[in-house]
Each structure stands twice: as C-alpha cells, then as structure tokens.
Amino acid sequence: MFSALLINKTDAGQTVEVTQLDEAQLPEGDVVIEVAYSTLNYKDGLAITGRSPVVRKWPMVPGIDLAGTVVESSNPDWKAGDAVVLNGWGVGEVHWGGLAQKAKLKGEWLVPLPAGISARQAMAIGTAGYTAALCVEALEQAGVTPDKGEVLVTGATGGVGSVAIALLAKAGFTVAASSGKASEAEYLQQLGASTIIDRNELSAPGKPMQKERWAGVVDSVGSHTLANACAQTRYGGVVTACGLAQGMDFPASVAPFILRGLSLLGIDSVMAPKAKRLAAWARLARDLDLAKLDVIGGQEIGLSGAVDAATQLMDGKVRGRIVVNVNK
Known part of the structure; x- marks a missing residue:
C-alpha cells in the first residue's frame, strides 16, 4: 500500500x-x-x-x-x-x-x-524550470546572443519565469522581468533581472507595431501580453511561447513577422523528444545556481x-x- x-x-x-x-x-x-x-x-x-x-x-x-x-x-x-x-x-x-x-x-x-542535483532540487526545478531551459536553448539556437540586447521574461515570478531569469543571467543576458507583483522586485533582482516592468504595460490591447525593445522573449502568459511582446521585439528577434496564464488567444498582427523578420517559437515540454530533454537538464545542471534555486523553490x-x-x-x-x- x-x-x-x-x-x-x-x-x-x-x-x-x-x-x-x-x-x-x-x-x-x-x-x-x-x-x-x-x-x-x-x-x-x-x-x-x-x-x-x-x-x-x-x-x-x-x-x-x-x-x-x-x-x-x-x-x-x-x-x-x-x-x-x-x-x-x-x-x-x-x-x-x-x-x-x-x-x-x-x-x-x-x-x-543529473549529477549534482538532488531529487528535491529536481522538483524545485520541475516542468516549469525544464520548460524555461527549453526556451533558453531555443533562443540561443535561433541566434539570440547577449550582445543583441535585452531579453524579456513575462510571468516573471512564476516557475518558468523565475528559472528563465536565472538561466539567462548566468548566460550573460540582460534580463527585463515583467510582473504584476511590485513587492517581488527584490526577489527578481536576486535571480538576475536588471529591469522590472509592471505587467500592466503589456497585458492590455496594444498597437500591432511598437517601439523595438527586446532581442528575445520568454513568454509564459499568452494573449495580449504575448502580442505586445511581439510588437516590441527588435528586427530579427525571437519570441518563445510556452504558456497561457493570461489566455490561449493571440490577438496580434502579422506586421512584426513581416516587417521585422520576427520569429515566434512554440515550446512544448510535454512531448519533447529525449534529446531536447537531456540538453535542457544538462543546462540546468551546468548553469542554474543552486543557491538561487533555494530562493525559487x-x-x-x-x-x-x-x-x-x-x-x-x-x-x-x-x-x-x-x-x-x-x-x-
């Protein structure tokens, strides 16, 4: 039993x-x-x-x-x-x-x-952290590098967002964290975020093309947040989409994709092949500061x-x- x-x-x-x-x-x-x-x-x-x-x-x-x-x-x-x-x-x-x-x-x-990660630590990472690692892997494979500019992380205090910030900061990226929890600014800065953005700046309906800000995006929110993130991504930038906390809808325009050569990459963690899983866990074992993991989990x-x-x-x-x- x-x-x-x-x-x-x-x-x-x-x-x-x-x-x-x-x-x-x-x-x-x-x-x-x-x-x-x-x-x-x-x-x-x-x-x-x-x-x-x-x-x-x-x-x-x-x-x-x-x-x-x-x-x-x-x-x-x-x-x-x-x-x-x-x-x-x-x-x-x-x-x-x-x-x-x-x-x-x-x-x-x-x-x-992975060696060096305990069972408890692996679950402090969980699917959320593993998904974050898949997103960071996808950004790098698509050519996003730290010298190209800031990377936006939405839903920043959640599991995906928290681990994504830590991994991106470790890889040398400048990270902007979008959150609706102003009281968590210190937490996000501890993880490696350089800039904190109020999620209200992204969560309402916006114009199809907006001022270019991000070289890359890790989005776990969807809906208007994802649409605005795309509208603000720089020419040739890459957006990874892995969640739907705000909604499954995508009220966007094709304009950023056509006029700025934007790439939108869907990140699936459920049925991802073993090679991708092993790469993601290898990154987590190599790059995730376990002291930060104690804060996250x-x-x-x-x-x-x-x-x-x-x-x-x-x-x-x-x-x-x-x-x-x-x-x-």
Missing part, C-alpha cells in the same frame, strides 16, 4: 483526497519508481481544482513531475537503484502521476537525475497540503515553486 492524492469524478462533481492505494492498482508501465518528491505546476493546479478539464481519465493521481528511484524495471535502459526524473508525457492527465509514493511508468519517458509541503496549495497557485498567490514531499 502507498499514499497518493486521488482525483475522482462523481455525479456531484470532482473529489480530491489523500488515500491509500494498492500497488496492484498501478497503471501499465515497465518501470516502478519509489517517488521521493513531486511538485505543483500550473497544469496540476488546474487538475486539482477542476478549473479546467486537464484530467481525461478517472480516477487520476495528478502530478506531471516526479523524482525518485527505480525499484523494479523490465526496461533495458533502467535498473533498480537508478535515480530518475519524469516531466510530462501526459502523466497526471491520462496516466497516474507523481503526487504519490509509488509510480509505474514507461521507461522511455524517464531521464536520469523554497516552499515544501506534504501530500495533504496539495489541495490548498493548488488553490493558491490558481489564485496567483504563489511565488516560484512548490515542492511536494510525498513521504511527509
């Missing part, structure tokens, strides 16, 4: 509770993992609160991330004792996820826990605290990352 957060769907609505499950109930997979830590991402918050139909199979153990140790494997790539990380692949949506003490998964979904809860924390996350009351100790 093991403890897990379980979401059920009833005629009266959705229920969420910490319960005991039998290992025989675990879904199909060729690797069994003893989970040490998980985390709460935006998608987990949507699933747990029921504010969006993220869960597509019932009942469901949420948690799109986990870090732990292999205890049983019929997959040739993994053996008992291997330390592993999982991000995405529909886990927590159609396959039981990481907010449990045990998980059974496909070995092809896993990557090794300082909040730790147990399984019993996940429902309240998910509500706070959806209400915009969370800074950085929430780490879930599933054995706490």
Whole structure:
C-alpha cells in the first residue's frame, strides 16, 4: 500500500483526497519508481481544482513531475537503484502521476537525475524550470546572443519565469522581468533581472507595431501580453511561447513577422523528444545556481497540503515553486 492524492469524478462533481492505494492498482508501465518528491505546476493546479478539464481519465493521481528511484524495471535502459526524473508525457492527465509514493511508468519517458542535483532540487526545478531551459536553448539556437540586447521574461515570478531569469543571467543576458507583483522586485533582482516592468504595460490591447525593445522573449502568459511582446521585439528577434496564464488567444498582427523578420517559437515540454530533454537538464545542471534555486523553490509541503496549495497557485498567490514531499 502507498499514499497518493486521488482525483475522482462523481455525479456531484470532482473529489480530491489523500488515500491509500494498492500497488496492484498501478497503471501499465515497465518501470516502478519509489517517488521521493513531486511538485505543483500550473497544469496540476488546474487538475486539482477542476478549473479546467486537464484530467481525461478517472480516477487520476495528478502530478506531471516526479523524482525518485527505480525499484523494479523490465526496461533495458533502467535498473533498480537508478535515480530518475519524469516531466510530462501526459502523466497526471491520462496516466497516474507523481503526487504519490509509488509510480509505474514507461521507461522511455524517464531521464536520469543529473549529477549534482538532488531529487528535491529536481522538483524545485520541475516542468516549469525544464520548460524555461527549453526556451533558453531555443533562443540561443535561433541566434539570440547577449550582445543583441535585452531579453524579456513575462510571468516573471512564476516557475518558468523565475528559472528563465536565472538561466539567462548566468548566460550573460540582460534580463527585463515583467510582473504584476511590485513587492517581488527584490526577489527578481536576486535571480538576475536588471529591469522590472509592471505587467500592466503589456497585458492590455496594444498597437500591432511598437517601439523595438527586446532581442528575445520568454513568454509564459499568452494573449495580449504575448502580442505586445511581439510588437516590441527588435528586427530579427525571437519570441518563445510556452504558456497561457493570461489566455490561449493571440490577438496580434502579422506586421512584426513581416516587417521585422520576427520569429515566434512554440515550446512544448510535454512531448519533447529525449534529446531536447537531456540538453535542457544538462543546462540546468551546468548553469542554474543552486543557491538561487533555494530562493525559487523554497516552499515544501506534504501530500495533504496539495489541495490548498493548488488553490493558491490558481489564485496567483504563489511565488516560484512548490515542492511536494510525498513521504511527509
């Protein structure tokens, strides 16, 4: 038996509770993992609160991330004792996820826990930090370099934004952080932001072409924020889009793309191939200052605290990352 957060769907609505499950109930997979830590991402918050139909199979153990140790494997790539990380692949949506003490998964979904990063630190990074690393990798591969100008990070106090700032600053970029939380300016500067911008400057409808400001953008917000970021990006600049906190819409014009040669790159973390995952985690292991990670991912809860924390996350009351100790 093991403890897990379980979401059920009833005629009266959705229920969420910490319960005991039998290992025989675990879904199909060729690797069994003893989970040490998980985390709460935006998608987990949507699933747990029921504010969006993220869960597509019932009942469901949420948690799109986990870090732990292999205890049983019929997959040739993994053996008992291997330390592993999982991000995405529909886990927590159609396959039981990481907010449990045990998980059974496909070995092809896993990557090794990088040397020098603990299981707890990996979950302070989580999908949010891994996505941030994918964004930074994409900017560099598209030719954005520190000498070309500032890089804008939207949703800066969130998980993606926080890690993106730290990685970009480490790589030598000058970072402008957009946030609606004026009280968090010191936090953002600690991470490496040089300039703090009120998110209201970007969140309202704007002109299709605006003053050129950014060489690159990491956007986790979408909607008008993404449209304005594109309208303000310099000639030949690159915008990476990985989130929709403000909305799924994109009320923009083709003008910046045609007249300024702008590139808009979609960043998918869920189904990203293994090579991209390994590159992102290698960057995190190499470039992420773990002292800054302590600032980003300082909040730790147990399984019993996940429902309240998910509500706070959806209400915009969370800074950085929430780490879930599933054995706490």
